Amino acid sequence: MTQPHHIIIAGGGTAGWMAANLLAHQLAAHPVRITLLESSDIATVGVGEGSTPTLKQFFRELGITDEQWMPACQATYKVGIEFRGWSPQSGIDSYRHPFISQLDSYSERPFQVNCHTRRLGLDVTTRPDKFLFNSYLGQAGFSPSTPPNFPFRIEYGYHFDAALLGAFLKQHALHQGVEHINCTIEAAQTHPDGSLKTLIDTKGQRHSADMFIDCTGFRGLLLQQTLKVPFEPFAANLFNNKAVVIATAAPARPQVETRSTALSSGWAWQIPLQHRTGNGYVYSDDYLSADAAETELRQHLRVVDGQAEARHLSMKVGQVKQHWFKNCLALGLAQGFIEPLEATALHLVQLSINAFCKHYIKGNFTHQEADAFNQYIRGQFANVRDYIVAHYKLNTRHDSAYWVDNRNNMQLSEPLLQLLDTWYRGKDLAAHLQQRHQHSHFNSTSWHCLLAGYGTFPPLAAQQPGGADMFSEHQLATFFDGCLLNFGPPLTASVG
Ligand SMILES: Cc1cc2nc3c(=O)[nH]c(=O)nc-3n(C[C@H](O)[C@H](O)[C@H](O)COP(=O)(O)OP(=O)(O)OC[C@H]3O[C@@H](n4cnc5c(N)ncnc54)[C@H](O)[C@@H]3O)c2cc1C
Structure with missing residues (x-):
């Protein structure tokens, strides 16, 4: 397949409009026409209101400031997630998985060293909340926007109204020259080689292009229904549906x-x-x-x-076998969904579009390139899935069959089994992740947050020599309290 000159995006949910914006922006120097078809008769999923910091990069890339889009989407800042009640038997009521900021380069190592020390049975501080700056912002309810002269970059994501975000992105895409057609796709025609040729709407209008992006949500109209790409469910280890x-x-x-x-x-x-x-x-x-x-x-x-x-x-939880098949790419719920525990869906959409645009710009449209793309995106989905699965596997609740079954479930991927084995054996988790190329969105510090946050440690040793607590040795509490003096509550007036 050669570099396409007309791309049709089917679907105007968040995935469709994100794709329209990024394609129009990243392919601006190329002679490509972008048309988005959406049906006003078929509602968007209407949920999906939390993001990772990747969304910040999305707006930055499009040249849209927080002040421009946040008020329009009733958005608020997000510095991380607070988990309550997932591991009560470890004596832990709640813990935080904050977004890791540049400032944490100072404390990530002490955190991981302390976790290692605790895995040897010594009683040291291991609560992630104590080591990572965004937890301090979260507890204080302070805005992550950095004050002038503060030398570190603070990572943050957002909460937003999904419908308003869709409307905002639509307007922006239209200004960038994306064509928009309101129609309901009823049928699709294929070329003799099985690739997509034309979409036909309920009024008999025909929409042809040389590349199609399926953003039709859980129904997966083009990739799954028309091109028959199989969907692989994650139900064996993600029970929620x-x-x-x-x-x-x-x-x-x-x-x-x-x-x-x-x-x-x-x-x-x-x-x-x-x-x-x-x-x-x-x-x-x-x-x-x-x-x-x-x-x-x-x-x-x-x-x-x-x-x-x-x-x-x-919810249809799992992923398609091929995210890019022939001249069709699926994005958003049409490509797969890992339940919303870490709010990673839009992150994966963004990752997929960016990877596709790189192929487009290089003119890489061979089967081998599509295979490489699929391997990369499937790996990203699998890494996120394993991180989410670990939340269920490691729970220490006894109040229902649901939690007990999750804990007893041994249907785990090989990489997750190896990762847990590394932790339980007291080996170096960071090195393990690096060797296994598992550096996905969830890096070693995120894994430490989860495992330490759950209190996944052996019993304390009878002998406690003391003096090995890097939290007190580095006076991290004093350091973070000092940093916090630079921040304050969100100025809602400036963002809405
Ligand atoms: C319970 C839940 C919670 C979630 N929470 C989060 C979260 O916190 N963070 C996060 O990032 N994600 C979250 N998600 C995922 C998120 O909602 C989606 O990834 C995101 O909204 C993108 O959806 P979409 O655009 O793929 O599909 P949809 O929003 O379903 O849009 C589908 C589009 O396709 C169009 N369409 C369908 N059929 C046709 C047709 N025949 N002809 C023309 N058009 C058609 C529809 O009109 C619509 O415009 C959550 C999902 C669920 C289910």
Whole structure:
């Protein structure tokens, strides 16, 4: 296949409009026409309100400032995630997985050394919250925007209203010259070689191009339904397949973290926006009915029936066998989904578009190049999946069959088994990850946050020689408290 001159994006959810913007921007120097088809009769999934710091790069690349887009999308800053109730038997009520900032280069090593010391049975500080600066911002509820003269870059992501973000991205893409057609695709025609040729809408209009991007959500209209690329579910080790969503009022002062609380058969998110709080319960219908899930979420939120509307959703968790097949690339829910525990979906969309654009610019459109792309993206999905799976595998809850079954589940990938083995044997996890090229979005410090946050340690040794605690030796508490003096609450006026 040669470098395409007309790309059709099917679907106008967040994935479709992100793709439209990045393609228009990154391929601006190339003679390529971009058309996005979306159906006003088919709703977007309407959830997906938390991001990783990768979204910051997305806006930066497009030249859009926080001040320009955050008010339009009722967005707030996110410095990480607070996990509550995932590992109660370890004596840990909650822990934080903050985004790792440049400032943490000072404390990441002491954190990992202390974790190693604790794995030898010595009693040292290992709570991730103590070692990583964004945790301090999260606890204080402070904005991560860096004050003038503060010498370190602070990483952050966002919370946002998904519908407003879609609308914002649409306007921006249209300004960049992306064509937009409102239509419902009904059928697709293929070339004799099996590649896509033309999409036909319900009014009989034909839409032809030489490359197609499937952003039609869970239905996967082009890649899965038309080109019959198989979908590989992750159900063996990610049990959750349903969600129930209820919005509540915005707090007077929104927190700067996503909160993730373990419930009886899954977990609930709490995402603070400027105009409301997004809440949802992600669960498995093998363990809980939709009614029971809604009741439990209402109890958790202290919201009575009738006070706030609940929306029930199904989730298709897994990934397609080939993300790029012939002249079709799938993005967003059409390429796969790993449940929303670490809010990585848009991160994977962005990664996929960037990788595709690199191929486009180099003119790499051979089967081998598509294979290399697929291997890379599938690896990224697998790495994220393993990190999420570990949250379930390592839980120490005993209150339901759901948690016990998750803990007893041995259907883990080989890399995850090896990683846990490295940890339990007290070996060097950072070196292990480096050797195995597992440096995905979740690096060694993120893994340490998870494992230490869960208290995945052996019992303490009878003899405690003392003097090995790098947290106190490096006076990290004093250092972080000093840094914190430079920050303050989010200035909501400037962002909304
Ligand atoms: C419970 C839940 C929580 C989530 N939380 C997060 C999160 O915190 N962070 C995160 O990054 N992600 C999250 N996600 C994922 C996130 O919602 C999606 O990745 C994101 O919204 C992109 O969706 P999409 O654009 O792929 O699909 P959709 O939003 O479903 O859009 C599909 C588009 O395709 C169009 N379409 C479909 N069929 C046709 C047709 N026949 N003709 C024309 N157009 C058609 C529709 O009109 C629509 O525009 C979550 C998902 C779920 C289910």
